[in-house]
Each structure stands twice: as structure tokens, then as C-alpha cells.
Amino acid sequence: MRNAQTILRNINVSMHDGSALVLTGPNGSGKTTFLRMIAGFSRPSAGEILWNGHDVTSAGVFQQFKLQLNWLSMKDAIKDKLSVLDNVQWFEVLEGKCGKSMDALELMGLGRLANEKARMLSMGQRKRLQLARLLAIDRPIWLLDEPSVALDTEGVRLLEFIIAEHRKKGGIVFVATHLPIEIEDSMSLRLPPRFPRRKTFLDMVHSF
Numbered sequence: 001m002r003n004a005q006t007i008l009r010n011i012n013v014s015m016h017d018g019s020a021l022v023l024t025g026p027n028g029s030g031k032t033t034f035l036r037m038i039a040g041f042s043r044p045s046a047g048e049i050l051w052n053g054h055d056v057t058s059a060g061v062f063q064q065f066k067l068q069l070n071w072l073s074m075k076d077a078i079k080d081k082l083s084v085l086d087n088v089q090w091f092e093v094l095e096g097k098c099g100k101s102m103d104a105l106e107l108m109g110l111g112r113l114a115n116e117k118a119r120m121l122s123m124g125q126r127k128r129l130q131l132a133r134l135l136a137i138d139r140p141i142w143l144l145d146e147p148s149v150a151l152d153t154e155g156v157r158l159l160e161f162i163i164a165e166h167r168k169k170g171g172i173v174f175v176a177t178h179l180p181i182e183i184e185d186s187m188s189l190r191l192p193p194r195f196p197r198r199k200t201f202l203d204m205v206h207s208f
């Protein structure tokens, strides 16, 4: 439920180590809501989200489960006044890790911009920075909301590559997207429109 309205119903998905789920569906169909529920930002009004058989919302489990998750969304949480490198290292330090930030930036094609202020980055470069952060933090479950928006063709290929590599290590990936993405052996779930339109776009055009 969101705002007292039922957004998602009758969804049953089971993920194992190394698996990937691609969520698609029209605007407002609930893709972000689905990811938010997995992340524990929203509670399902019915049903359960289980992690290793335990309800993720129960005390004790939630704190552990949260540490497995890496969230990437349109809100990029990039600090414009910090350098590109600091924007990755800051999260790495918070995570109690170190040493992967520069390699992650290099992989995402941002090595030469590491010492620039993040405000200098283009939209696609900001997305690459988010992906570098994902790599540096290196948590097992990735929740990616529209990860390819603003990426160029090479950026999308890199995204597909890091997803494949993550899965090889046993990582789990959820991707909500409107854009085509190639993820081998992924499951796909297409959410239905919440409010089916009475008229199609072409009907509207012809009525003018």
C-alpha cells in the first residue's frame, strides 16, 4: 500500500544467489515501490519478504538484511562540493572498507576526473559515479532503479558487465527499468498498469 492505495498485489518471486530480476511496467505501476519494499522503506500491508527464511521486517533480521543491500536510484546522493573520488571513498569509509574506490572509478571511466568536483559531472557521469560507489561498497544485493538512464551505449555495456560479474560472485540483482538491458538468464516481471487507460495515445491524437 502507498498513500492508502494498493499498488502491488499477487506477486511471488524467489531469488537465489547469482540471480537477477528485471522489473518493467508503465509509469506508476509500482516498480520503485517494489524495490522500496525489498529495501525495507515501505512495509507490505499483506504478505512477507523473506531473507534466508526470515521475515526481513522483524527485529534483529532487518538490521542484518539492510547491510546486504545496495540501493541505486534517480536520487543520486552525490555531494557536489566533494571531489569525484571523495564521493566514492566517503561511502566506502562509512562501510568500514577501503581501497576499491579508485579502481571502481577507473572501471567506470571516471579515473581522470577523480579529483574534479562532482558538480562538474554530466548526467551520465553522475550515473557512472553511482555505479562506481556500488562497486566500492560491494554489498551482495543490488536494488537498481532505472540504472541505465543517462548512460551512453558504452555505459550501458559497462552496467551489464558489472551486473554479470556481481552475479558470478553470487550477488543478487533487482533492476527496475524502462530501457532495454541485457542480463543473461534473468527473470522478468512486468507489472500491469494501475489505471488502465480508456483511450490509447492514438485515440487521443485522432480526437484532435
Ligand SMILES: Nc1ncnc2c1ncn2[C@@H]1O[C@H](COP(=O)(O)OP(=O)(O)OP(=O)(O)O)[C@@H](O)[C@H]1O
Pocket (backbone or CB within 6 Å): 002, 003, 007, 025, 026, 027, 028, 029, 030, 031, 032, 033, 034, 194
Ligand atoms: N511518495 C509517494 N507517496 C504516496 N504515493 C506514492 C508516492 N510515490 C508513488 N506513489 C504511488 O505509488 C504508485 C507507484 O509508484 P512507483 O514510483 O512505484 O511506480 P513506478 O512503476 O516506479 O513508476 P515510474 O515508471 O514512473 O518510475 C504511483 O502511481 C503513486 O500512486
